[in-house]
Amino acid sequence: MIRKLTDCCSIEDIPGGDKKFRFSGRLDRKSVPAIIEAALKSMHANPPSKVTADLSGVSYLDDFGVLALERIREAAAESQASFALEGLGAKAKEILALFRFDERKKREAAKRRRKPGLMVGVGRATIDQLLDLRFQVAFVGSVLLCCLHLMLHPRSLRWEDTLESMKKTGADALPIVALIGFLLGLIMAFMSSVQLKQFGANIYVASLVALAMVRELGPIITAIIVAGRSGSAFASEIAAMKISDEVDALYTMGFDVTRFLVAPKIIAALLVVPILSIFANLFAILGGLTVGVLMLDLTAGAYMDQTFKSFTAFDFWFGLFKSAFFALVIAWMGCLRGFQARGGAEAVGKATTSAVVSSIFLIILWDSIFAVIIQYWG
Amino acid sequence: MSEHTLIKVYNLTAGYGEQAILEKVSFEVYREEIFAILGGSGCGKSTLLKHMTGLIPPISGTVTVCGVDVHQSDQDSYRRFLRNIGILYQSGGLISSMTLAENVALPIKEYTPLKEEEINYLVEMKLEQVDLKGFEHHLPSEISGGMKKRAGLARAMALNPDILFFDEPTAGLDPITSAEIDELIIKINRSLGTTMVIVTHELQSIFRLAKRVIMLDKMVKGIIAEGNPHYLRDHSGNPAVRNFFNRISTSHNATHESRS
Ligand SMILES: Nc1ncnc2c1ncn2[C@@H]1O[C@H](COP(=O)(O)OP(=O)(O)OP(=O)(O)O)[C@@H](O)[C@H]1O
Ligand SMILES: [Mg+2]
Numbered sequence: 001m002i003r004k005l006t007d008c009c010s011i012e013d014i015p016g017g018d019k020k021f022r023f024s025g026r027l028d029r030k031s032v033p034a035i036i037e038a039a040l041k042s043m044h045a046n047p048p049s050k051v052t053a054d055l056s057g058v059s060y061l062d063d064f065g066v067l068a069l070e071r072i073r074e075a076a077a078e079s080q081a082s083f084a085l086e087g088l089g090a091k092a093k094e095i096l097a098l099f100r101f102d103e104r105k106k107r108e109a110a111k112r113r114r115k116p117g118l119m120v121g122v123g124r125a126t127i128d129q130l131l132d133l134r135f136q137v138a139f140v141g142s143v144l145l146c147c148l149h150l151m152l153h154p155r156s157l158r159w160e161d162t163l164e165s166m167k168k169t170g171a172d173a174l175p176i177v178a179l180i181g182f183l184l185g186l187i188m189a190f191m192s193s194v195q196l197k198q199f200g201a202n203i204y205v206a207s208l209v210a211l212a213m214v215r216e217l218g219p220i221i222t223a224i225i226v227a228g229r230s231g232s233a234f235a236s237e238i239a240a241m242k243i244s245d246e247v248d249a250l251y252t253m254g255f256d257v258t259r260f261l262v263a264p265k266i267i268a269a270l271l272v273v274p275i276l277s278i279f280a281n282l283f284a285i286l287g288g289l290t291v292g293v294l295m296l297d298l299t300a301g302a303y304m305d306q307t308f309k310s311f312t313a314f315d316f317w318f319g320l321f322k323s324a325f326f327a328l329v330i331a332w333m334g335c336l337r338g339f340q341a342r343g344g345a346e347a348v349g350k351a352t353t354s355a356v357v358s359s360i361f362l363i364i365l366w367d368s369i370f371a372v373i374i375q376y377w378g
Numbered sequence: 379m380s381e382h383t384l385i386k387v388y389n390l391t392a393g394y395g396e397q398a399i400l401e402k403v404s405f406e407v408y409r410e411e412i413f414a415i416l417g418g419s420g421c422g423k424s425t426l427l428k429h430m431t432g433l434i435p436p437i438s439g440t441v442t443v444c445g446v447d448v449h450q451s452d453q454d455s456y457r458r459f460l461r462n463i464g465i466l467y468q469s470g471g472l473i474s475s476m477t478l479a480e481n482v483a484l485p486i487k488e489y490t491p492l493k494e495e496e497i498n499y500l501v502e503m504k505l506e507q508v509d510l511k512g513f514e515h516h517l518p519s520e521i522s523g524g525m526k527k528r529a530g531l532a533r534a535m536a537l538n539p540d541i542l543f544f545d546e547p548t549a550g551l552d553p554i555t556s557a558e559i560d561e562l563i564i565k566i567n568r569s570l571g572t573t574m575v576i577v578t579h580e581l582q583s584i585f586r587l588a589k590r591v592i593m594l595d596k597m598v599k600g601i602i603a604e605g606n607p608h609y610l611r612d613h614s615g616n617p618a619v620r621n622f623f624n625r626i627s628t629s630h631n632a633t634h635e636s637r638s
Contacts, residue, residue, distance in 0.1 A: 029537055033491045062538040062570050063503050067496055095569045099503050243519070343519040344474020 005038035006031065019048040021072065024057030027065030035068050040075055047079035056087025066099045132340070139336050143266070146258040161264040169230040169265075170272030174279060177225055181280035184217065185209050185287025193296055202296040206303045207310035209288035213281045214311045214319045220367055222277040223326035226269070227359040231334040234265050235355035238338025239348040247339070266331040273327035274320045281319075322370060326363050333359040382408040384541065384573050385430065390439035392422065392429045398437055399425050401599045405592050412567055412574045412587050414607070416622070417594035423577040424468055424545055426594070430575065431465055431543055432456060443541070461489060464534035468545040468577075470526035472518040478505065478529045479514035485536045504532040507562060509555070524551040531559065535566065542566075544576045548583050560586045581625060593619055 002022075004010045008031045012020040021039060025031070043051075053069055055061070069085070076083040088096070096102065116124065150157050189205045196204055238261055241247050251257050285307055292298040337355035341347040385407035392400040399422040407413045415423050428434045430441050432448040441448045443463075446455055465471075472481050482501045486492065492500070505511055508528035518526055527547065534542055547563070548556035560583050566572055578584060584591060584607050591610070593603040595618070603610050603619040611623035 029486075029490050036492070036496065060570075063500060064490075064538065066503070067492075067500055070499065071496065091569060094565075098507075098565055098569055100506070343517065346475040347519075 003042075005042065006034045009035045009039065011039070011042055017046075017049040018052070019043070019050070020052045020054060022054045022057065023065075024059075026060040027058055027068060028060060028062055029064045032064040032068045036071050039068070039072050043072070043075045043079070048076070048081050049079075051076040051081050051083045052086050053084070054086045055089070055092050058089075058092060061092055061095050063099050066096065066101055069101065135340060136336065139339070142258045143262060143332075146256065146263055149256075149259065150263060156259065157267070158260065158264050162268050165264050165268035166272050168233070169226060169268050170276060173226060173229055173276060176229075177222055177276050177280050178283045180221060180225065181213075181218070181283035182287040184221065184280075185213065185284030185289075186291055187287075188212060188284070189288035189291035190295070193291065197296070202292070202298060203302065203306050205292055205296065206285075206288060206298075206306035210281075210285055210307040210310045211315070213284040215315050216367070216371075218277045218281040218284065219319050219323040219326060220363065222273060222280045222323060223330060223363045224360055226273055226276065226327070227330045227333075227356055227363065230269065231330040231355050231359045232352045234331060234334030235338040235341075235351045236348050238335055239341035239351035242339060242341045243344065243347055262331075262335045265335060266328065269327040269331040270324055273330070274323040277319065277323040318374070322367065325366065329362045329366065330359045333362065384409045384444060385575070386440075386442045387430065388440050388442070390426075390429060390441060391437040392425055392434070392439075393437055394425075394434070396437075398599065400594065402439070403594075403600050404439075405601065405604060407573065407575055408590075410567070410571045410573055411589055412563070412576065414584050414588035414591040415575065415577045415594065416579060416584065416591055418579070418596060421594045421596040422599075423594060427465075427543055427545055427575070427577055431463060432459070461537065462539050463541045463543060464537065464539040466527070466530045466534040466542070466544045466547055468549075470518065470530040472526060472529055472533070474518050477515045477517055478510060478521070478532075481518070481529060482533045482536050485533070489537060500536075504536060505529070507535075508532045509558065524555060527551065528555075528559070531562075538570055539572070541573045541575065544574065544578075546578055547576065548578065548580050553582070556580065556583065557586075563587060581623065593622065 002010055002012045008023060008025040008027060010022050010024075012022065014020060019042075023035075027035070051072065053072060058065070073083045085096075188209050192208050193202060193205050196202055196208075238247070241250075241261075247257055247261075250260055288307075289300060289303050292303045293300055334355045337351040337358065341351040383406045387406070388404050390400065390403045391398050392403070403426070415426060417423050425434070429436055430443075430448070432441070435449055440450075443459060446459060448456070448459060451459065472478070473484070476484070479498070479501050482504050483497050486497050486500055490497075501514070502511070505514060508531050510525060510528055510532065513521060513525065513529075518529070521529070527550065531544070531547060534544070544563075548559050551559065563574060563576070564587065567574055574587075576583075576587060588607055590605065591603075591607050592601050593610075594600065595602040602616055603614055607623060610619055612620075614620050614623075
């Protein structure tokens with residue numbers, strides 16, 4: 001009795017528990033999945049004692065076809081049945097040899113990557129952290145050496161790169177910094193005026209905006225914007241160069257990689273971020289002034305008077321210092337994460353994310369530390 | 379003649395944007411043959427390959443595969459075309475976030491309803507073919523340049539397509555591995571009847587593999603020779619072509635002479 005299983009495969013049940021698969025036509029990726037399913041089903045339904053596969057009608061066979069034969073052979077082995085091939089043409093023999101069908105008598109299970117246990121995981125994470133720390137220390141060292149060298153030989157800095165970096169980090173960021181500063185001032189003035197109005201203390205809106213911006217928010221907001229815009233750009237640029245062997249190429253050409261890639265970025269950031277934060281402050285004060293004049297019946301003169309009375313020179317310089325410090329953190333983290341990238345394209349993405357996250361975290365952390373120091377010092 | 383033609387490139391002017399790299403190129407690739415595209419570095423071999431697979435629209439001219447114009451066809455037929463070809467890119471083109479096994483499994487998973495276990499078996503066979511057994515779970519960044527090439531080869535062949543395009547399959551491999559790859563290409567071509575279009579400048583590969591070649595030239599911006607490589611080596615009227623093919627013979631002669 002012959003039954004048709006699929007277009008390319010039929011099965012003959014020979015009395016006595018034998019099965020004979022007759023294949024015909026093309027055994028390729030289109031026909032094979034159906035064949036495997038049907039063949040295995042029929043073999044599970046009533047396990048044979050002897051299985052033969054007849055390939056005499058096959059016009060095309062590739063590794064998908066070999067897979068079908070292999071599955072049938074496996075199923076036969078499961079039910080202790082013997083397996084034989086029939087009707088092999090020269091071509092079929094060649095293909096079976098090409099895909100080493102005969103050597104594959106017993107198929108070894110695919111070795112999977114074992115999931116590491118908890119202890120192994122903890123150990124690996126610790127080692128990774130230590131290696132990261134070592135890398136950071138080495139990086140600090142090389143940057144310091146580089147700074148020393150630059151102080152002695154200022155000409156060896158790549159000035160064009162530095163100017164380019166200054167433009168990208170500073171001038172290009174000005175519109176967004178100004179806009180956010182302005183809106184921040186507007187919001188702060190508006191929100192505080194709701195409270196201060198009740199005491200008739202409208203004029204202190206000016207103090208609040210000015211002091212908050214100059215001491216805290218100006219540097220922080222600027223730093224966060226720069227981290228997002230330029231920290232990420234530093235990281236992705238260096239990471240992309242790292243994974244495509246460009247960094248190694250520079251190194252073997254005898255360049256000091258730190259001086260070539262890192263110094264221009266750090267110096268550019270150090271110079272422009274404080275300036276950006278001054279702009280953020282100015283625009284925030286402008287935002288506060290807009291609310292004060294339009295909604296709180298203050299005169300522009302009185303508002304500006306109050307503004308300059310409310311913070312000291314120390315506050316101003318301290319804000320600038322923090323800005324410069326944050327700039328260092330951003331450029332630092334951007335370059336460091338870039339250099340740590342290894343692997344393929346996705347390493348660039350990882351480096352970028354990690355640079356932005358670490359620098360924002362460090363910015364907030366150091367801001368708190370500065371706040372505590374000032375508290376006890378001042 | 380025309381029923382043997384599988385790929386027909388007609389009056390193709392190829393390039394990027396307005397800038398033409400190749401001008402008015404016409405040739406045909408026949409069914410089940412191994413066809414090689416030769417030429418010096420930067421003469422537009424990879425560019426031609428990208429046009430033949432429809433990745434870049436031509437400035438003018440047509441590329442027809444199995445009677446379907448690759449550049450004018452609608453989405454569906456272009457997708458069907460892509461399923462029937464395999465491409466090995468010059469730099470491998472492996473997905474860097476996936477292991478070699480996952481890379482090879484990718485097209486099989488997408489286009490067949492096979493089960494995980496069966497796909498693993500196929501992947502194992504493919505990687506064994508290119509001698510990468512044991513590297514299933516490595517990422518592309520963890521293997522050598524030549525191994526990337528071989529893994530790319532395994533992935534290009536994953537679905538046993540009708541046409542395989544290879545951009546320098548053996549460049550950067552040692553002579554023994556490259557001979558093995560050539561051997562594999564010949565075996566696949568003979569046993570599965572796959573048409574192969576190969577870009578290469580390895581002379582040994584050319585003589586081993588190709589029955590027919592075209593040679594491109596940067597200055598001419600087109601084809602300067604077409605035909606059997608052995609014939610071109612000995613009888614081409616163009617000295618540039620003879621020189622290209624004879625590099626290997628002269629070095630052979632030199633070693634013979636120095637030995638005797
Ligand atoms: N994306 C691109 N945009 C513009 N021009 C390109 C682009 N890619 C390549 N070219 C130009 O096309 C020309 C041919 O490049 P192609 O990559 O095709 O050369 P090739 O023959 O494959 O060389 P090789 O043997 O070195 O791989 C080169 O002159 C190159 O400048
Ligand atoms: Mg190329």
